Amino acid sequence: RKEVEQDPGPFNVPEGATVAFNCTYSNSASQSFFWYRQDCRKEPKLLMSVYSSGNEDGRFTAQLNRASQYISLLIRDSKLSDSATYLCVVRPGGFKTIFGAGTRLFVKA
């Protein structure tokens, strides 16, 4: 089993749609969780951290379920500019950082 697993997609959605991505992780002792965004042929950039209580940043909502060992990202009112690959990132502890392979999102006009 991979340490961090994501549905690779692609997810093809129309503008204005709501889309959700899930990510599962294998190490139950993992301490920190993030969503990064990576545009085509660009570097990853932090989208948001994921906190135990769940957190929201504008149209983006992230949630953590420690019991089931998954995190989720919900994007409401999708924009064309949301088209990108979304990377689930887990830090089990120390300096180790595990990146998922990413979920590709295409938002169509």
Add this chain to the structure above:
Amino acid sequence: NAGVTQTPKFRILKIGQSMTLQCTQDMNHNYMYWYRQDPGMGLKLIYYSVGAGITDKGEVPNGYNVSRSTTEDFPLRLELAAPSQTSVYFCASATGGARQETQYFGPGTRLLVL
């Protein structure tokens, strides 16, 4: 404030050649990292450093070496290039110490080994 810069942007190497990928950050970050990203795969940690003079292996260190003589610079050395090292290499930095710290990435170096 340039953030994290990497050179070169793209390089073609022949098998057995050597090269150094440069990484510099101007944010006075203590922690620096080197990752590689193969097509359709997640980033894998090659080496990391928690400060000048301190480096350690990550998940996939074989075939690479690093040094950290200053806070700003963290070069990655490939001694004998192999086709398996064809990848995109990202350098990243972070302040260090915080559980939810952000890693800031450079624009990457695309390496092709033929």
